[in-house]
Amino acid sequence: MSADPVRGRRWADHRRTLEAIAWKYRTCSPWRDLPDELGSFQTAHQRLIRWAVDGTWERILAAVLAAAEGADDIRWTVSVDSTACRARQHAAGARKRGLPGPTEPEDHALGRSRGGLSTKVHFASDGYARPLALRVTAGQAGDAPVFETVMATIRVPRGGPGRPRTRPDVVLADRAYSPRANRSHLRRRGIRAVILQPSDQISRRLRRGRAGGRPPAFNAQAYKQRNAVERCINRLNQWRGLAMRTDKLAIAYQAALHLAAIFVWARR
Template structure:
């Protein structure tokens, strides 16, 4: 695995101190999120927890984690190993009390949202992870929002996050062959968005939309196309969510900043693809 990851890591800076060993730092970050342990409980053989945490944040701010994840996807696409029948869904991740308390004023940190992707509802603090997976239950795109956010409003952001670079010349691939989603994504806006891009939508209609269309009679229009056999493949995104939530530090968020939590999600997604 390291032989495949090593060429994707940033080179040492031209000036100043050299980076601490990339492999040990990466193992330290992965250990922290796999176990869900506090940073200060990092084993001594994995180095200083301050080094690992600073590296995670620095590479989150400059977009390194997202670039490495994109490079892994590009390698898989060059080998024809991405299933472009894409499934979309979301999952709510409870937030630990340590995730609260980040500053809401001062200079912005990278692309950090003002709400830090933390919402408060009856269950307490939570974050919602929206993701798209390929046909083999591997993540293609990840977006985080507040826990009480709806699924449909984040759909276009998830679609925009699907960008798989080409191995050679050409624009990144952004258009799936088909998108599978549950009834929460059944809206005219989403269907029009996919139709405008030439993507087949496999989304069932909820009962209230069916009743409303039938009540209008001939003015209700034709029912949208739906392929029940293809829809059976939507379990891929559920299995993808289960894979990510095997990482205890992702199943329960302890990060104060949304960009560090998203960086950890990219790291887990990258390792899922490298194990393919």
């Protein structure tokens, strides 16, 4: 006769584990300092990584976004920006081999600049300063090359039949997103762009005279709403473990960002 299948223990309470992960990133405390009433720190850390690898955090965020879309509570004037996060020495030294999955970048989204080790978080927020999409890169990465990736991350499921909504009405961005490729990308998708043009592009166009063409359309009144993404960044930076990175793995840090975004949308 074959032996009975080996069974593992019951899952630890999901609510308590979520509270443990949130406590760690709200306070930026070491995992081992987790209060006893929040359970084992190994359980919380393993759950954070496991759900990051299998995409659970992104699915939860998609579910709360779908609920907001069903209630017509998303303002589709989208603002895009990024913020640099200082990485402490605890974030360095992750193994190059044996990574938990293909979602972990080789550089662990760590870059070195004049300020030392850092990570950059790229955001797209709705008009009410709530995150619709986010991606992490190394700190020295430029904003413009990541623009299309951030835009492709916006996927809000609809409550009824139909494909997820991926196209905002308007996209607001500062000078860093002004390259022609980004404007062309929005034009192909039928999205109105309100992007500030840097002075060097303006002078280059003027020097060419008629060959420089007409300046891109810019609505100064609509651009004032771009502060929504700044307010969104400030909301997430209230979590000390997000304003200062201590995670060795990029997927762990991005999972914590998704958890904070879920909390923001759950309070709507």
